[in-house]
Amino acid sequence: MKLKIALFGIAKEIVGSSSLDLDTPDAQSVAGLITQLRTRYPALNELTSFAVAVNSDYAADDYQLQERDEVALIPPVSGG
Amino acid sequence: MHIHLTDQPIDVAAVLASVQDDGAGAVNTFIGTVRNQSTGRRVVRLDYEAYDAMAIKQMRRVAEQAQEKWPMLRQVAVTHRKGRLEIGDVAVVVAVSTPHRADSFAACQYIIDTIKQVVPIWKKEEYEDGSVWVAAHP
Numbered sequence: 001m002k003l004k005i006a007l008f009g010i011a012k013e014i015v016g017s018s019s020l021d022l023d024t025p026d027a028q029s030v031a032g033l034i035t036q037l038r039t040r041y042p043a044l045n046e047l048t049s050f051a052v053a054v055n056s057d058y059a060a061d062d063y064q065l066q067e068r069d070e071v072a073l074i075p076p077v078s079g080g
Numbered sequence: 081m082h083i084h085l086t087d088q089p090i091d092v093a094a095v096l097a098s099v100q101d102d103g104a105g106a107v108n109t110f111i112g113t114v115r116n117q118s119t120g121r122r123v124v125r126l127d128y129e130a131y132d133a134m135a136i137k138q139m140r141r142v143a144e145q146a147q148e149k150w151p152m153l154r155q156v157a158v159t160h161r162k163g164r165l166e167i168g169d170v171a172v173v174v175a176v177s178t179p180h181r182a183d184s185f186a187a188c189q190y191i192i193d194t195i196k197q198v199v200p201i202w203k204k205e206e207y208e209d210g211s212v213w214v215a216a217h218p
Contacts, residue, residue, distance in 0.1 A: 009216065047217060072134065077201060080192060
Protein backbone atom coordinates (compact mmCIF):
# COMPACT_ATOMS: atom_id res chain seq x y z
CA MET A 1 0.00 0.00 0.00
CA LYS A 2 0.98 3.62 -0.28
CA LEU A 3 1.32 5.76 2.82
CA LYS A 4 1.66 9.51 2.96
CA ILE A 5 3.68 10.49 6.00
CA ALA A 6 3.73 14.02 7.40
CA LEU A 7 7.11 15.21 8.66
CA PHE A 8 8.00 17.90 11.16
CA GLY A 9 11.04 19.53 12.75
CA ILE A 10 14.28 17.60 12.51
CA ALA A 11 12.52 14.74 10.67
CA LYS A 12 11.52 17.15 7.91
CA GLU A 13 15.14 18.26 7.61
CA ILE A 14 16.45 14.69 7.52
CA VAL A 15 14.06 13.63 4.76
CA GLY A 16 14.24 16.98 3.00
CA SER A 17 10.49 17.36 2.59
CA SER A 18 7.39 18.03 4.68
CA SER A 19 5.78 14.81 3.51
CA LEU A 20 6.88 11.44 2.24
CA ASP A 21 5.08 9.01 -0.06
CA LEU A 22 6.13 5.52 0.94
CA ASP A 23 5.38 2.08 -0.50
CA THR A 24 4.92 -0.39 2.34
CA PRO A 25 3.78 -3.98 2.63
CA ASP A 26 -0.03 -4.22 2.78
CA ALA A 27 0.17 -5.58 6.31
CA GLN A 28 2.48 -3.06 7.91
CA SER A 29 2.62 -2.30 11.62
CA VAL A 30 3.87 0.90 13.17
CA ALA A 31 6.99 -0.98 14.34
CA GLY A 32 7.57 -2.20 10.79
CA LEU A 33 7.20 1.30 9.42
CA ILE A 34 9.72 2.61 11.95
CA THR A 35 12.22 -0.06 10.88
CA GLN A 36 11.61 0.79 7.22
CA LEU A 37 12.21 4.49 7.88
CA ARG A 38 15.32 3.89 10.01
CA THR A 39 16.83 1.85 7.18
CA ARG A 40 16.01 4.39 4.49
CA TYR A 41 17.04 7.43 6.55
CA PRO A 42 19.88 6.36 8.90
CA ALA A 43 20.05 9.87 10.39
CA LEU A 44 16.77 9.04 12.17
CA ASN A 45 18.76 6.58 14.29
CA GLU A 46 20.71 9.49 15.79
CA LEU A 47 17.60 11.10 17.24
CA THR A 48 16.81 10.84 20.95
CA SER A 49 13.59 9.07 19.99
CA PHE A 50 10.80 9.25 17.50
CA ALA A 51 7.18 8.19 17.53
CA VAL A 52 4.52 7.61 14.92
CA ALA A 53 1.13 9.29 15.11
CA VAL A 54 -1.94 7.93 13.38
CA ASN A 55 -4.96 10.19 12.98
CA SER A 56 -3.52 12.70 15.48
CA ASP A 57 -2.83 10.18 18.27
CA TYR A 58 0.35 8.41 19.28
CA ALA A 59 0.18 4.92 17.79
CA ALA A 60 1.23 1.67 19.49
CA ASP A 61 3.99 -0.40 17.85
CA ASP A 62 1.56 -3.21 16.95
CA TYR A 63 -1.04 -0.98 15.29
CA GLN A 64 -1.75 -2.19 11.73
CA LEU A 65 -1.61 0.76 9.36
CA GLN A 66 -4.35 1.40 6.82
CA GLU A 67 -3.89 3.25 3.56
CA ARG A 68 -6.40 5.93 4.60
CA ASP A 69 -4.63 6.63 7.91
CA GLU A 70 -3.16 10.06 8.45
CA VAL A 71 0.37 9.13 9.47
CA ALA A 72 3.00 11.45 10.91
CA LEU A 73 6.52 11.05 12.19
CA ILE A 74 6.93 12.70 15.60
CA PRO A 75 10.55 13.50 16.53
CA PRO A 76 11.28 14.52 20.16
CA VAL A 77 8.85 17.31 21.02
CA SER A 78 10.09 20.58 22.52
CA GLY A 79 7.10 22.85 22.97
CA GLY A 80 6.38 25.03 25.97
CA MET B 81 -11.98 24.61 28.25
CA HIS B 82 -10.14 27.11 26.05
CA ILE B 83 -7.44 25.58 23.84
CA HIS B 84 -5.67 27.60 21.16
CA LEU B 85 -2.68 27.44 18.86
CA THR B 86 -1.80 30.72 17.21
CA ASP B 87 0.82 32.37 15.02
CA GLN B 88 -0.08 35.75 16.49
CA PRO B 89 1.20 37.33 19.75
CA ILE B 90 -0.65 35.87 22.75
CA ASP B 91 -2.95 38.23 24.61
CA VAL B 92 -2.17 37.11 28.17
CA ALA B 93 -4.95 39.22 29.68
CA ALA B 94 -7.49 37.57 27.40
CA VAL B 95 -6.33 34.09 28.44
CA LEU B 96 -6.63 35.11 32.10
CA ALA B 97 -10.08 36.53 31.52
CA SER B 98 -11.19 33.25 29.94
CA VAL B 99 -10.68 31.34 33.21
CA GLN B 100 -12.55 33.86 35.37
CA ASP B 101 -15.18 31.92 37.29
CA ASP B 102 -17.42 33.04 40.14
CA GLY B 103 -16.84 29.73 41.92
CA ALA B 104 -13.05 30.15 41.88
CA GLY B 105 -11.01 31.69 44.67
CA ALA B 106 -7.73 31.11 42.84
CA VAL B 107 -6.38 31.67 39.35
CA ASN B 108 -2.94 30.27 38.58
CA THR B 109 -1.03 31.11 35.44
CA PHE B 110 2.15 29.86 33.83
CA ILE B 111 3.70 32.03 31.13
CA GLY B 112 6.55 30.56 29.10
CA THR B 113 8.78 33.20 27.49
CA VAL B 114 11.71 33.16 25.07
CA ARG B 115 15.05 33.27 26.90
CA ASN B 116 18.17 34.86 25.42
CA GLN B 117 20.51 31.93 26.06
CA SER B 118 20.53 28.15 25.99
CA THR B 119 23.30 25.88 27.27
CA GLY B 120 25.72 28.79 27.15
CA ARG B 121 24.89 29.95 23.60
CA ARG B 122 23.25 33.26 22.84
CA VAL B 123 19.82 32.72 21.34
CA VAL B 124 18.66 35.34 18.85
CA ARG B 125 15.18 33.95 18.14
CA LEU B 126 13.10 30.78 18.15
CA ASP B 127 11.06 29.12 15.45
CA TYR B 128 8.18 26.94 16.64
CA GLU B 129 6.67 24.40 14.30
CA ALA B 130 3.47 22.53 15.14
CA TYR B 131 1.47 19.60 13.85
CA ASP B 132 -1.61 21.73 14.27
CA ALA B 133 -4.46 19.21 14.41
CA MET B 134 -2.61 16.83 16.72
CA ALA B 135 -1.22 19.63 18.89
CA ILE B 136 -4.70 20.97 19.59
CA LYS B 137 -6.04 17.47 20.22
CA GLN B 138 -3.21 16.65 22.64
CA MET B 139 -3.47 19.97 24.49
CA ARG B 140 -7.18 19.31 24.94
CA ARG B 141 -6.45 15.82 26.23
CA VAL B 142 -3.93 17.15 28.77
CA ALA B 143 -6.54 19.61 30.01
CA GLU B 144 -9.09 16.78 30.27
CA GLN B 145 -6.59 14.68 32.25
CA ALA B 146 -6.12 17.61 34.63
CA GLN B 147 -9.88 17.84 35.10
CA GLU B 148 -9.96 14.15 36.00
CA LYS B 149 -7.12 14.56 38.50
CA TRP B 150 -8.51 17.79 39.96
CA PRO B 151 -12.31 17.52 39.64
CA MET B 152 -12.69 20.88 41.38
CA LEU B 153 -11.06 22.66 38.40
CA ARG B 154 -13.43 25.35 37.21
CA GLN B 155 -11.79 26.62 34.02
CA VAL B 156 -8.71 25.66 32.02
CA ALA B 157 -7.05 27.66 29.25
CA VAL B 158 -4.00 26.80 27.18
CA THR B 159 -2.68 28.97 24.35
CA HIS B 160 0.51 28.02 22.52
CA ARG B 161 2.28 30.17 19.98
CA LYS B 162 3.89 28.93 16.78
CA GLY B 163 6.05 30.54 14.12
CA ARG B 164 8.93 32.96 14.70
CA LEU B 165 9.37 34.34 18.21
CA GLU B 166 11.80 36.98 19.44
CA ILE B 167 13.50 37.21 22.84
CA GLY B 168 10.91 38.00 25.53
CA ASP B 169 7.93 36.89 23.48
CA VAL B 170 5.31 34.73 25.16
CA ALA B 171 5.43 31.16 23.82
CA VAL B 172 2.77 29.51 25.97
CA VAL B 173 0.19 30.47 28.58
CA VAL B 174 -1.57 28.01 30.89
CA ALA B 175 -4.26 29.35 33.20
CA VAL B 176 -6.53 27.49 35.60
CA SER B 177 -9.13 28.52 38.13
CA THR B 178 -10.05 26.50 41.23
CA PRO B 179 -11.91 27.15 44.49
CA HIS B 180 -8.66 27.11 46.53
CA ARG B 181 -5.06 27.94 45.65
CA ALA B 182 -3.24 24.65 46.36
CA ASP B 183 -5.12 22.83 43.60
CA SER B 184 -4.49 25.68 41.16
CA PHE B 185 -0.71 25.45 41.59
CA ALA B 186 -0.73 21.67 41.22
CA ALA B 187 -3.04 21.57 38.19
CA CYS B 188 -1.21 24.36 36.39
CA GLN B 189 2.16 22.64 36.88
CA TYR B 190 0.77 19.29 35.75
CA ILE B 191 -0.61 20.85 32.57
CA ILE B 192 2.57 22.66 31.49
CA ASP B 193 4.83 19.72 32.42
CA THR B 194 2.67 17.28 30.44
CA ILE B 195 2.32 19.60 27.47
CA LYS B 196 6.10 19.72 27.19
CA GLN B 197 6.19 15.91 27.05
CA VAL B 198 3.39 15.07 24.63
CA VAL B 199 2.25 17.97 22.46
CA PRO B 200 3.74 17.84 18.93
CA ILE B 201 5.37 21.25 18.83
CA TRP B 202 9.04 21.69 17.96
CA LYS B 203 11.35 24.52 18.90
CA LYS B 204 14.34 25.51 16.79
CA GLU B 205 16.83 27.78 18.52
CA GLU B 206 18.56 30.23 16.23
CA TYR B 207 22.01 31.37 17.33
CA GLU B 208 24.34 33.94 15.80
CA ASP B 209 26.23 31.06 14.17
CA GLY B 210 23.70 28.32 13.48
CA SER B 211 20.56 26.65 14.75
CA VAL B 212 19.47 23.52 16.60
CA TRP B 213 16.16 21.62 16.96
CA VAL B 214 15.87 21.43 20.74
CA ALA B 215 15.95 17.90 22.27
CA ALA B 216 16.28 16.21 18.88
CA HIS B 217 19.63 14.58 19.66
CA PRO B 218 20.92 13.05 22.92
